[in-house]
Amino acid sequence: MAQDKKQVEQITDMEVDFAQWYTDVCKKAELIDYSSIKGMFIYRPYGYAIWENIQRMMDAEFKKYGHENVYLPVLIPESLLQKEKDHVEGFAPECAWVTMGGSDKLEERYCVRPTSETLFCEHYKNIIHSWRDLPKLYNQWCSVLRWEKTSRPFLRHREFLWQEGHTMHATAEEAREETQRMLNVYADFLENVLAMPVVKGQKTDKEKFNGAEETYTVECMMHDKKALQAGTSHYFGDGFAKAFDITFTGKDNQLHYPHQTSWGVSTRMIGGIIMTHGDNNGLVLPPRIAPIQVVIIPVAQHKEGVLEANRAVMDRLVKAGFRVKMDDSDQSAGWKFAEYEMKGIPLRLELGPKDIEKNQCVLVRRDSGEKTFVSLDGIEDTVAAMLDSIHDGLYAKAKKNLEDNTYACSSLEEVREKMQERGGFAKTMWCGDEACEIRMKEEAGVTSRCIPFAQEHLGDVCPICGKPAKHMVYWGVAY
């Protein structure tokens, strides 16, 4: 049963202005606040709690595969950053520099890390000597700085939180395996925890990471049909190892260069959650990541026994492992309903005097607004089943959005027309030539999102230049 009435007036309808809707949700759901510096945001407790859950769950996943957490400095000397040519070229325009130490000018300026490949390489040079030292599977949770010209909450910050995995392997095969393994970790997390369906694939040379040989990506489609790169995984080959002179002695007693990977996800994923699942009443959080999974609203809480009964239900749910909040503040029930809908809490449990008599409570789903009366007997199982059902529903809805808005095109004109008309992902064949990619951008306004692993044969030639096609590519407008 869909709600036929808009419950929260402070939030602009997404159909009216999606960008404004997004900003309203970030602010009104108390995820984020602006600071006095452009592009630097305050993660408020509710927003940060989402990140903490992402960290906790992903970190456990990383460790399953033997990764260890480390922490490296926040500053990178300019000379170190410049060791790999492509890398520095890519990042130089966005670096912030430290030039003073106290009141003294520094002899060499330091970059506030935009990413830490160079620092990891410097360290790896010191600690990798033998094949016995490999692989090195390090990960770092930290913030990085990129001096962006435009910024938006979660999607593009000048300072943002992320994790960066940096690994070194004895062979190219091993490193390539790692690249795929971590891409899959991301894809599984996005789909199974955040209920965000992904398109897995490889970036074109034009879109790949500076200094990488291969860049892989998980692309998601937002509610407005724009693309969001939710995670990325790079294979570096031995390029950095050569630039930084990292070598190890192999079993064959010969010197070798190790093969490297890096992979990362950031707080941008939170923006993805908002834009994938949110609606005109505000945030909708997937149950497995929600800081509060069930909010309990006592009804007529001044009446004898009501609060006690509510507390008893809360205790049972907490004991069963759910993240639960009971709101016994003196706001009216209606106010509370609206408040927790805006904050995207997956399930609301109402318990009033009439329910207590009947040994029941009311459960209301955030995704559909559906209201059901359920027995308090076995409430733990009922809640668990409903949270799973909400997850599945959110995933199915997002999957439908992705599938309904992904379509094959056989000419550049068709891409341009359909993109203007309906957005989404256009898939076409492609010759592999960067010139065609540039034409697509100039004439159809889209960039290549990825060369998906799930290839389809849509034709024999590149629709842009007519030369033989090498791959099928997804095109779209990206955040």
Next chain:
RNA sequence: CCGGGUGUGGCGAAGCUUGGUAUCGCGCUUGGUUCGGGUCCAAGAGGCCGUGGGUUCAAAUCCCGCCACUCGGACCA
């Protein structure tokens, strides 16, 4: 970075054209009332008008610079 818009108690706005004591609604505090979809009543607190300079007897209001937000564009690992 280029072009358009915006900036007034916590939030949303009026006031600016035509300079002259700072307005309204929501929220907040206190007391009462109500409680199954943003209850109602009463009293109260809260504002260097984004910021720096200029014009003027006098600036929220006029002029210039800067900062931030926002919408396009460019850029974006």
